[in-house]
Amino acid sequence: MTTLSAVARRARWWNHARVRRIGAYVFAGIVVALVTGPGGSEGHYSNGLRHGLLAPRVIPFIVGGLVVWAAVELGGRQLYRVRPLVTTVVSGSQRRWQSPVVRLVSYGLLLVVAIVYPMHISEFWRVVAANEIAIYVLLAIGLNVVIGFAGLLDLGYIAFFAIGAYATAYFTGRLPIHAPFTLNPFLVIPLAIGLALISGVILGFPTLRLRGDYLAIVTLGFGEIVYEFAKNQQGITTGSAGVFNIPHFSIHLLDINYDWGLPSLPYYYVSLGFIVVVMFLFSRLENSRVGRAWTAIREDEVAAAATGVATLKYKLMAFAIGASTSGLAGVLFASKVGSITPDAFTLQYSILVLVLVIFGGMGSIAGVALGAAVLTWLPELLRTHVNPQNRFIYFGMLIIIMMIFRPQGLLPSRRRAREIRFAEAGLEGADALGPTPGSGLTS
């Protein structure tokens, strides 16, 4: 009897799965209508809802949802026929991507675009490119070494950026405490890289024995210490008043005299140069013994140690390399913007860089650079399209959608993409940031 009634229930037309999915498509249509519709504003919070839902403009979206439903549900077989075609095209392009010539040419074209395109944009976008995109791309590439390659969760990453920036202020004589000599910011770069590297090692040596969540908390604490120090030690860092008039880069060699002044474009090119060099070096590193050791540690630290990988040494190396990249970005930032305040180095920015890395695709250098560029460019773009105060709502929404539908990031690294597939299939050794299975074993 029960089975009979179950059959009867299933037979009702409105219980049919295909029919029930209509609701989902209509709902999706309404959501799209809301998102693309007028935004709310401070005085009228429900503005968007009223104009999105009650105005006649919602109707075409609902109809659109129904059309998509009909296309998918009734024309489904045709769609499935398209699918193998799509996969051949995709896998074909992947195969072609593996050829070094194709890759070199594509990277070359991208570089040309990155060089030529900024010449034709307004000063506003040049400032965005030099002050934000270039700096964040560099930061993300550095953090990618720590998180993407070695699998260490660092929540105090921006502290090394601060160290680079304050080192610039110190060595150019803009801090209350005076350096024994003052230097051109260009010459501060190696010093700042060295300082960030040393502080990375100092932080890493006692703490890298910890793993996963514990390491994250410790690095978070380190970030706070650096921030509070910059804010409160007025005699050393000028405190929350900030440092001003940090000189621009300049070259005075023989007959060459060039000053990077206020315009953003020259700074953008310097940063671009550093980014290209760093990307090239790090991709070499990824495919070396060091990169393999990092992957081994990330996948299974116990097995890595049992196979002879000096885990602490390689983790320190990742930390130091990431930190020095951050320090380099700090010099570029301080010299370009000319003034720094402690508020540029809060936890929020550490998390932002982390988001950039995850969004772009942990472990993939090109992906991380692209992700950072897109995510720093987007809020500026939204500024002119939506209520500027609301733009980070869209930003947040994009990240949520991205993580649900493409957790591996924009351009995932091959190794990481596999790990995510294993995680979804419930296989071992897959958790990217958490402790490795059985990791309680080692001291």
Add this chain to the structure above:
Amino acid sequence: MTVAAEKQPAVDRDVCIEVSNVTLRFGGVTSLADAGLSLRRGEVLAVIGPNGAGKTSLFNCLTGVYRPQEGNVLYRSRGGREVSLLDRKPHQICRLGVARTFQNIRLFAALTAFENVKIGAEIRQRTGPIGAMLGMPWVRRAERVSDEHAHDLLAFVGVQHRSNIIASALAYGEQRRLEIARALATDPEVLLLDEPAAGTNPAEKRDLESLINRINKELGVTVLLIEHDMRLVMSVAMNVVVLNFGRVIASGTPAEVQGDPAVVEAYLGTPADGGDGDAAPR
């Protein structure tokens, strides 16, 4: 036991791992109690015992994962160097020449079979991050050396046709053999195998048997083996040590151990009515 007594003088010279009086406790639980064994160079020694007898704990003490409260573990390398394996980190022990595999296979799942072995093959290389970033010639040379070594070992264990497949996509038996290849890539003098036959089918067990023999004979690697499969133990092991509740209850040749009443008791329990004494561990 008279056999062992006669061998005593010879044993001293070519023992490569000497475990003496090792006691390991976790809080109130004693995992190893005064355990000892000597592993002679060139032999295949099996450690057997019921579940929870402390076999894997013993391996973990040998490889620096656990630090026993008492006792000592001495290791004599081929060069005659004599060091204690306690107080050393797992990677240092591996570099000294003691490699291991795990009971539950622990490969680097997202790397290819080839990359897994290569990580083992390059642990003694001296190339650093800066050389790698700049693509120095000596780095390329080192890469070629480890490439070759990894290829040879994949062929040795018989998974060379799968070298570009990611480790987690390999069949179970292949994963077992790949893990052995990874351990062998570190160029060990002693190989510790933790239940290599667990979960493998009879055909794979036969392959494993010949593989262990070849590791021992062709590569000259001393093997310490934990295994439950008695047929495999009887066929590859020259000597057997039996652990029960963290104690060594018997040692000797497989045949001697098989007939030992203490071993029978450990596996089958004390007979209530005296029982027959000739049951043997399976």
